[in-house]
Amino acid sequence: MSTADTLAPTAALDALELAQALIRRPSVTPADEGAMDLLQRHLEALGFTCRRMRFGDIENLYARRGTARPNLCFAGHTDVVPVGDAGAWTQDPFAGEVKDGVLFGRGAVDMKSAIAAFTAAVAAVLARGEPAGSLSFLITGDEEGPALDGTKKVVEALLAEGEVIDHCIVGEPSSAVALGDMVKIGRRGSINAWFTVEGRQGHVAYPQRAANPIPVLVRLMGRLQDRVLDEGYPEFQPSNLEVTTFDVGNPGTNVIPSKATARVNIRFNPGHRGADLAAWFEDECRLANEGFDGTVEVRSMISGEAFLTEQGPFTAVVADAVRDTTGREPDLSTTGGTSDARFIRSLCPVVEFGLVGTTMHMVDERAPVAEIYGLQKVYERIISLYFERIG
Template sequence: MLIDAVNLTRELIRRPSVTPADAGAMDVVEETLTGLGFACRRMKFGEIENLYARLGTARPNLCFAGHTDVVPVGDAAAWSQGAFAAEVVDGVLVGRGAVDMKGAIAAYIAAAAKAIAAGEVKGSLSFLITGDEEGVALDGTRKVVETLLAEGEAVDHCVVGEPTSAQIFGDMVKVGRRGSINADILVEGVQGHVAYPHRAANPARVLVPLLERLQGRVLDEGYPEFQPSNLEVTLIEMPNAATNIIPSTGRARLNIRFNPAHTGQELADWIAAEAAAVSQGTRCRVTVTPQISGEAFLTEPGPFTDVVAAAVADVTAHLPELSTSGGTSDARFIRALCPVVEVGLVGITMHQVDERTPVAEIERLQAVYERLINRYFAAFG
């Protein structure tokens, strides 16, 4: 059975699977893979629908990972077409999830169908699909990976279908990602009258210098294959409806994207130590609540990255840049299972109004995946 990748993408877009809703998107994937002979296993954690599907029992096992959930549409009236109508206008498919990343899921399923029909699968193919990549990512790929590891499931390599192309199709694949840590900072002081500051403890006198100290440190100058780490303050607030009151609390939030020169725990400890130092001798109490959403990782250049790069070059006639730039993805969880590389569509319109991709690029991505599967089993099978 062969699959039309563009039609399957449209079918997936028409399921408005805004995290954590599934809206039937996972059913579409499961039914299609079942028709191709995959043994499908739904893995629901909390509200989140996940799917692990495998064809074959032999090794190597080449896995494709992706997500059916999408971000909200924003201003629906600003879309030129219905956000979930999946209309094709002048050869361009418009719809939430077209790029990020229902197009890639459909392209890989179509490529797998061709590989199966051609007898190219000299081992196993598998799919790890989640509905929680765009959300807090607690009940999605993280828990599926934990379950597969506990069960001893052997996955040898993984391809993630994130939209990694930067400007033109196939110009970049991702071989690693920086880590990410968020930190919420709460400073509790003593409320009082602004004319009598000695009777109060102004949280700003701790919060402001603390943020200055944190932002004043150059975390590093970069790391091999990685850009420098950066700290960004994303929230500052001191709730206060009056002009003559020193408020009792101040809050801040920050995010650090870090390369392998650091670990999330090391950075969390540093923030806590700076908070303790700044608040020492004051009547303010500082609470730092860190959340480490992923550690930095790199899939070292080698036979697997060579296969992926060559598959892209087969279609584009140019080798892609191997990059670690950008945000985080579920690859940060999958790397505990096996080496992982990300390759997908051009990401310029992801999360935007009128998210879109030329249908020809979905077809080109399918061709890349076809070559990748062929080359992979020739190299590792």
């Protein structure tokens, strides 16, 4: 049992020890393995009122300390991706061991250390006095999985209840090379689409008796890729479409198959809406079906819309805190994939700031201990500046 499991309610929290304790809970999505219980105990000891919000198999936690506004929220996830080949790790992925000043383990970067750092930062701030407002945590166990029963459902519930969160920091590993060199103020949207062309199987020597789905799907994919979606958008790179799979499953050399499928993904900037791109897919399928003795269908799923948190007092608080603590001027960026910020944006302005993400999801995921403590210091400064300027 780690020290973080046994700390007295009045003791200052150690970010490293709490990160180790969280890593020792093998909470691979959708498993929780006690990670949420551990965090809840420490938040309750700090005076937070905790609500467990379970949806399906997923454990979620919303904790708030105080009732006044503004309400500054920290969001993150306790679930982690699988370790892959455990034998390839030089350290046990769920032991939370420190070697040569580096913490190893699944979740060390993405993102149990950030949760620990923010919790320790809150404890340090509270030890100096009461903030002029509220602090809250929105923690899910479904960020690395389908993300259907996690933050999305919690946000919907909080909106329905009228809960007010004024601003949010997501602890995703946003730094690129050094702690503090990047803060994410927006993300591109994401849409996946599954295309299915159903034809009619037949002998390759008698094509008139068959309906080959492959040329139809090839032409369809070509048209999709030939379209230039845009040339970019202020603060964003150009949108891009990628064909991520093309499958026929035909072992015969003399057989025209009956079906061909493909999947595409578009990462899009705010110049597009997911629904418009889904409608474009439908239109292209109708065109592809003209003159073809078969069917062409598509099923789309919008993972999230593009968003941008406009630069202003909140982004200035975060950037100034990073600069004051690390000496670095952060790049306010919109690069990268998606995160749960795409759901939180419907509640309030949101930014992402966390550790350097170079080893996330990798074998030997790891974070320097000094960087974890550095992140805690940045979070402390963010909280203090926030309530000085916005509170």
